[in-house]
Amino acid sequence: xxxxxxxxxxxxxxxxxxxxxxxxxxxxxxxxxxxxxxxxxxxxxxxxxxxxxxxxxxxxxxxxxxxxxxxxxxxxxxxxxxxxxxxxxxxxxxxxxxxxxxxxxxxxxxxxxxxxxxxxxxxxxxxxxxxxxxxxxxxxxxxxxxxxxxxxxxxxxxxxxxxxxxxxxxxxxxxxxxxxxxxxxxxxxxxxxxxxxxxxxxxxxxxxxxxxxxxxxxxxxxxxxxxxxxxxxxxxxxxxxxxxxxxxxxxxxxxxxxxxxxxxxxxxxxxxxxxxxxxxxxxxxxxxxxxxxxxxxxxxxxxxxxxxxxxxxxxxxxxxxxxxxxxxxxxxxxxx
Numbered sequence: 001x002x003x004x005x006x007x008x009x010x011x012x013x014x015x016x017x018x019x020x021x022x023x024x025x026x027x028x029x030x031x032x033x034x035x036x037x038x039x040x041x042x043x044x045x046x047x048x049x050x051x052x053x054x055x056x057x058x059x060x061x062x063x064x065x066x067x068x069x070x071x072x073x074x075x076x077x078x079x080x081x082x083x084x085x086x087x088x089x090x091x092x093x094x095x096x097x098x099x100x101x102x103x104x105x106x107x108x109x110x111x112x113x114x115x116x117x118x119x120x121x122x123x124x125x126x127x128x129x130x131x132x133x134x135x136x137x138x139x140x141x142x143x144x145x146x147x148x149x150x151x152x153x154x155x156x157x158x159x160x161x162x163x164x165x166x167x168x169x170x171x172x173x174x175x176x177x178x179x180x181x182x183x184x185x186x187x188x189x190x191x192x193x194x195x196x197x198x199x200x201x202x203x204x205x206x207x208x209x210x211x212x213x214x215x216x217x218x219x220x221x222x223x224x225x226x227x228x229x230x231x232x233x234x235x236x237x238x239x240x241x242x243x244x245x246x247x248x249x250x251x252x253x254x255x256x257x258x259x260x261x262x263x264x265x266x267x268x269x270x271x272x273x274x275x276x277x278x279x280x281x282x283x284x285x286x287x288x289x290x291x292x293x294x295x296x297x298x299x300x301x302x303x304x305x306x307x308x309x310x311x312x313x314x315x316x317x318x319x320x321x322x323x324x325x326x327x328x329x330x331x332x333x334x335x336x
Contacts, residue, residue, distance in 0.1 A: 023322055031315035038311040039091070043084050046300045070100075087304065096305050101297035107305050111290060113194065115309065118279070118286035120195035122271045124202060125209035130264045132210065133217025137260070138253065140218065141225030149222075156215035164274050168208040168281040175204065187284040205282045209274060213267040220263040224256035231255070258328040265321025272313055 078086070090096060096107035140149040159167070176185035187201040195202050228234065229252050237247050276288030283289075287306060294302040 020323060020326055023326060024319065027319045027322060031319060034315055035308065035311055039088060039308055040084070042304050042307045043087060046304055091305070091308065097301040099299055099302055101294070101299040101302075107301050110302060111287065111305060111309075114285055114287045114290045117189065117195050117284065118275055118288060121202065121205055121209070121278075121284065121286060122268065122275055125206045125213070126264075126268045126271055128206065129210040129213040129267065130217060133214045133264075134221050134257070134260060136214065137218040137221025138225050138248075138256075140222045141229060141256075142248065144226060152218065153222075156218055159211055160215045164208060164212055164277045165281050167211050168204070168278055171204050171207055171211075172281075185282075187282040189285050201284075205278050205284050208278050208281070209271055212274060213270065216267055217260060217263055221256065221260045224259050225252060228252040228256040254328065258325050261325040261328060262321055265317055265325075268317045268321075269314055272310055272317075 087097075094108075099105045099107055099110050102110055136152055140152050143149050162170075172185050173179065175183050183203055184201060185204075187205055189195065189198065189201060229248075231252075234247055234251055237251055238244075242251075275286060276292065278284065279286040279288040280292065287309070290302065291306045293299075294306065
């Protein structure tokens, strides 16, 4: 009987995928599924609920010929599944159809300038608000229980209790009408122009959104910074004689910024909804104002596309916030 002396083969452990790639892959899968479900809900809400979409667009006084023509244009004579596939395939290939309330103008041509205007508003407010929130929160943590900490906390609590339209109207009264006449009270942009063409029209809408989001970011940053400054590794660095500015910038701040990034991401998502109210207050021609107008006029193709775009924005911001938060945490971004 022959006994094999060859060493037994040991299974080589598989190295886990890189955390960032794994996170992006998982989030993208969930995001695609989410967008698919949103598309189904939007289509059902605008096409299949009780009532005829063509009749809702034309109103009760529409004649039978006009009603039949619009039904053919909207493909209401086809089965529901075929209608959904026709709309979804057009959405994926860039054939978005025409607006029903704007003389047959293409949906993209109608939405694109307003989408850019809202993107400018959200980006400006988000970046400025995030920077101010992080800065104020960090300073409040370094001056814990001092006058700046107490004053910023009281002001943040007061602003948090106010809705966007109250903050916007208050800024109009303060800077445009009653107290000072420094800035325009409304932000009407000429047709064909964008927000960056007239920056003075962006000041009040951006300031309104900044004042609304800064308290949340500031409070999160303050709490995370206080926790980081009281940690063992910060105490060890102080015992070693490391300068305070190095402790704050190289030890406390990197560990406090990760949870704050999640709050910043949530505030960007909040801006996508809050921009609707702010655009209405300042008459700013953005996507929120366009969505309200489309709902009032039963402009179904515009409603469908706008809601899907907002859902896609939510998915992308969630993925970016998770990835940046992971990259800001050294012990979690290393493959194990």
